[in-house]
Amino acid sequence: MTDTAIYDRIAAQIEPFNKKGVALTESxxxxxxxxxxxxxxxxxxxxxxxxxxxxxTMNMQAEIETVGxxxxxxxxxxx
Amino acid sequence: xxxxxSKFDALIGEREALLSTGVRDPFSLVMESVKSPTVAMCNGKxxxxxxxxxxMGMTFxxxxxxxxxxxxxxxxxxxxxxxxxxxxxxxxxxxEEALKEFYGMDHAMVFxxxxxxxxGIISTMAGKDDYIILDIDSHASIYDGCALGNAQIVAFRHxxxxxxxxxxxxxxxxxxxxxxxxxxxxxxxxxxxxxxxxAVSKAxxxxxxxxxxxxxxxxxxxxRGVAEAAGVIDDVDFIIGTFSKSVGTVGGFCxxxxxxxxxxxxxxxxxxxxxxLPPSVVATAAxxxxxxxxxxxxxxxxxxxxxxxxxxxxxxxxxxxxPEAQSxxxxxxMPDMLKGAQMWQALLERGLYVNLARPPATPAGMTLLRCxxxxxxxxxxxxxxxxxxxAAGKDVGIL
Numbered sequence: 001m002t003d004t005a006i007y008d009r010i011a012a013q014i015e016p017f018n019k020k021g022v023a024l025t026e027s028x029x030x031x032x033x034x035x036x037x038x039x040x041x042x043x044x045x046x047x048x049x050x051x052x053x054x055x056x057t058m059n060m061q062a063e064i065e066t067v068g069x070x071x072x073x074x075x076x077x078x079x
Numbered sequence: 080x081x082x083x084x085s086k087f088d089a090l091i092g093e094r095e096a097l098l099s100t101g102v103r104d105p106f107s108l109v110m111e112s113v114k115s116p117t118v119a120m121c122n123g124k125x126x127x128x129x130x131x132x133x134x135m136g137m138t139f140x141x142x143x144x145x146x147x148x149x150x151x152x153x154x155x156x157x158x159x160x161x162x163x164x165x166x167x168x169x170x171x172x173x174x175e176e177a178l179k180e181f182y183g184m185d186h187a188m189v190f191x192x193x194x195x196x197x198x199g200i201i202s203t204m205a206g207k208d209d210y211i212i213l214d215i216d217s218h219a220s221i222y223d224g225c226a227l228g229n230a231q232i233v234a235f236r237h238x239x240x241x242x243x244x245x246x247x248x249x250x251x252x253x254x255x256x257x258x259x260x261x262x263x264x265x266x267x268x269x270x271x272x273x274x275x276x277x278a279v280s281k282a283x284x285x286x287x288x289x290x291x292x293x294x295x296x297x298x299x300x301x302x303r304g305v306a307e308a309a310g311v312i313d314d315v316d317f318i319i320g321t322f323s324k325s326v327g328t329v330g331g332f333c334x335x336x337x338x339x340x341x342x343x344x345x346x347x348x349x350x351x352x353x354x355x356l357p358p359s360v361v362a363t364a365a366x367x368x369x370x371x372x373x374x375x376x377x378x379x380x381x382x383x384x385x386x387x388x389x390x391x392x393x394x395x396x397x398x399x400x401x402p403e404a405q406s407x408x409x410x411x412x413m414p415d416m417l418k419g420a421q422m423w424q425a426l427l428e429r430g431l432y433v434n435l436a437r438p439p440a441t442p443a444g445m446t447l448l449r450c451x452x453x454x455x456x457x458x459x460x461x462x463x464x465x466x467x468x469x470a471a472g473k474d475v476g477i478l
Binding site: 037038039042046049050053054055057058059 | 210215225231232233234235236242245246249250439443444
């Protein structure tokens with residue numbers, strides 16, 4: 001699977017949580033740009049975990065700030 | 080130069096805005112004198128206590144008080160030392176014996192607070208390559224235990240058995256796993272489906288820790304907690320509890336049947352590097368724990384109180400945290416922080432104390448008025464409480 005395919009699947013998962021319709025790029029941040037609170041983050045992480053059948057530990061979540069970083073993390077976890 | 084306090088500016092602003100509306104500060108109440116487990120003087124007014132977690136009303140029990148006074152006379156005011164050095168007195172051992180008997184377990188370790196018990200056991204049991212799998216609504220002491228250690232932390236949706244099972248299955252089969260659950264979740268007063276959760280955890284080869292802080296003494300035939308009531312206590316590896324609720328003093332503990340448990344006394348830092356509980360505290364705790372073994376009638380009365388308050392508040396039209404009374408906690412959901420603070424004050428002015436709980440302690444950003452019942456609340460007091468809630472709710476415009 002390529003980066004783009006993962007990016008597209010992640011973007012599709014972000015969609016229902018993107019209430020403000022923020023345009024997505026790899027550098028979009030979850031906290032500042034998407035303005036997600038911790039509850040939204042939790043629901044979103046669960047959605048990503050189910051979509052890719054992976055675990056994103058809270059330790060990893062602390063390091064992930066942007067969409068691009070999430071794509072890289074998912075790529076690593078599904079490799 | 081950066082003022083290190085500037086990170087708190089938002090909170091300071093929010094507090095000032097709230098207090099400027101004229102409400103009293105809900106987080107600086109002083110109990111001027113305490114008359115019984117259910118009545119204290121606050122702002123010069125006699126006040127019914129409905130937010131103390133003093134579930135079994137042991138704080139003024141004659142035998143408990145006598146044990147404390149004797150220990151003060153015989154052992155002094157404090158130990159001035161760690162449990163592993165000069166801080167283990169006969170009373171600490173007696174307290175651990177009482178816990179072993181209470182739970183029917185092989186080992187018991189007494190900590191200086193319940194917070195430290197979670198901090199110590201969680202951070203020590205789960206090492207660097209181990210996984211801690213916890214409910215997202217876990218108490219701060221559980222999260223802080225995770226932060227103190229360096230295990231991998233995996234959270235699952237509150238009380239969701241399927242979410243827990245799915246995550247357990249995705250973890251490496253050979254990795255060490257500790258599933259951390261609570262019997263009663265203290266914000267909404269809901270209980271965990273422990274039967275199912277313990278079963279899926281054991282099937283995945285995980286050890287299970289259950290924090291029974293809010294159920295000890297009250298839930299289960301012998302008051303051992305939700306794990307007892309669910310019939311899975313023998314499959315639980317660690318039970319964490321506290322003396323600051325049903326037991327009626329302060330302190331924390333862990334009980335376990337694991338044959339290697341005693342080694343924790345040497346490696347658990349929040350146990351080793353702090354002073355032990357004062358002799359009077361362990362004496363009151365041991366006496367109280369032994370009395371709680373035979374408190375079936377009090378348990379029954381507390382259930383009556385809890386069910387009646389729940390039904391009464393529902394009939395008045397309040398929105399509650401659980402569909403029925405599941406524990407000694409009834410959480411009344413407030414529309415927002417301001418209404419919550421106004422309601423809290425209106426209750427207090429009419430002689431009723433409850434806990435005001437706000438984010439981040441609460442789930443889903445809720446503001447809650449948390450009521451915790453006591454086996455010593457009389458039926459008349461419950462009637463009074465409902466009357467005060469009705470009057471205050473109308474004052475504030477919630478009803």
